[in-house]
Amino acid sequence: MPIYLPELNHDLSYFPAVNTALAEPDGLLAMGGDLNPERLVHAYQQGIFPWFEDGQPILWWSPSQRMVLAPGKMHISRSLRKSFRRQNFTFSINNAFAEVIESCAEPRGYSSDTWITATMQDAYLQLHKMGFAHSIEVWQEGQLVGGLYGLYIDDIFCGESMFHTVTDASKIAFIALQQHLLNIGCKLIDCQLHNKHLASLGAIEISRETFINQLNSQNTTVQQQRWQPQALVLDLIDKANT
Template structure:
């Protein structure tokens, strides 16, 4: 059983999360900015659909990237150098949310409910949530959004409308990582796609220690707007 949390409650220790389903920690609480910032600082994130209460997760192990780990294949490298790509920070955050929420499978479902959308828009307005997008030949080709606390970027979702759109955005995110102060990217749960790009699995205890080390101060920080071009870095 998992605990039910009244609004504004503290979270139980992440190590209390269930093994099956992996990482389910609690239900309830709310999606106010204060609650979300406290959750992310603990390595806890919300994930649920419209038919469920708010569910909070802390998977073990955790899928993560470090800046030097991202694998740029020869094909992706040629695309980054040769295509007409322009990257932008924090441009049309609401539009990025909507692209990420678009149904991608036969059931037409999405975990980015209206409640979640409003919550991340509030975080963006406060400077905690950010997005990076790429245009190809002047049209939107891909993007990512997430939450940054200290030196950690908690990636929430990506999308592509053109081939290699999301891969290009991840590559640029790591190219900009020193400027953004990012030392670790949380990708939450492993997938073959992420592992091929250089992600690896970190035990929850090690992940918690990294959060303590990399988030001495959770204050929001601005992102540069760009545009950025790969061949100009």
Template sequence: MPVFPLDNRLVFPPVQLAEPDGLLAYGGDLRPERLLLAYRSGIFPWYSEKPILWWCPDPRFVLLPRELKISASMKQVLKKGQFEITVNKNFSAVMSNCGRIARPGQDGTWITKEMLKAYEKLHELGYAVSVECWQNGELVGGLYGLRIGRCFFGESMFARVSNASKAAFITFVKQLETEGVVLIDCQVHTEHLESLGARFMPRAEFLGILEDHL
């Protein structure tokens, strides 16, 4: 199937037309209106150099908050209270750290200056959320993503000390569950998130949940 070019119009092609790897379209821009339309449609941007690439994989990697898995060792870490977890304390620092952290098998980062500026705008509008993990007053881990309706779209996380990102993620997922969030979009598979209960879901089912809860 073709990969569709985007212009200035706020429209995406049907996600069912995506390539087998999930690539759907290229081009367009990162203005808030387009980003929000993308997420509401089950689409996300992911690229390192222009053009902007837009994706909608099938299956989708997700976590249902009620299926969160917390290992015995992590329960002990959380019980000891060695970390302080906050929300929206320093969005820019969290996103910048996510862009700088080294990741196995990846060269460079998709969190460019353009992406940072775009998501900072979404943060100002109340959609983009950061979760910070502090230890002795120092930012040692965290994550960020978008909250729309009863769904959270996770973008990236980082850790500078062991268990920091897990502590932030677990604490936040438990908070989201109490607030009625039914789905956390993890986008693509990682062993880290799989260990916490994330699993694959058919794209059609994923899109149905978005339709019901956004």
């Protein structure tokens, strides 16, 4: 059955109302436009994100259920804490954004494709230079072994992707992220879509309406000093609930 979608025009701030998104596939809202940084910022401020594969038109989504995690509410298992102690990781913020997004774009074992296309990487590198996109890096013996990236907009961190080359490094990057966000007063991590990996760490699903209401209730000032390149000392492992 054909799917008819609104096509974005030259107006970088225009998106259809999120409650007009399709039920199947869930959350598909619009197509087209471009990945201009201004358009991307407007999208995230409205609870919309791009997700498409190479060779497809740009597709924009706002799913009916949004997976989120409140900093400080993360579940950290005993086994993950033991893994952290064993691995001798160190952490940083925004010291290797380009390397993190490039690693996230590498095809996974279950697929030879990636949705983080070269065009997507370029767009988020621009957002990083503008102070919107940020990365958490996990290091082991001077090598980048895990990390994640996303956007910090209106005091909500919109997670995009994570990677690891060493067991548990992506999970521990997520723990480091939530510690930093807790310290700076962030209220919510947007994980976008449900997956078991994030659910095991305590992320839950809320309705699109609830998510949009929380998004609209946050501050609108980007505070650059919160995201200056820096080392990060992870100190929440032993404080976490089990």
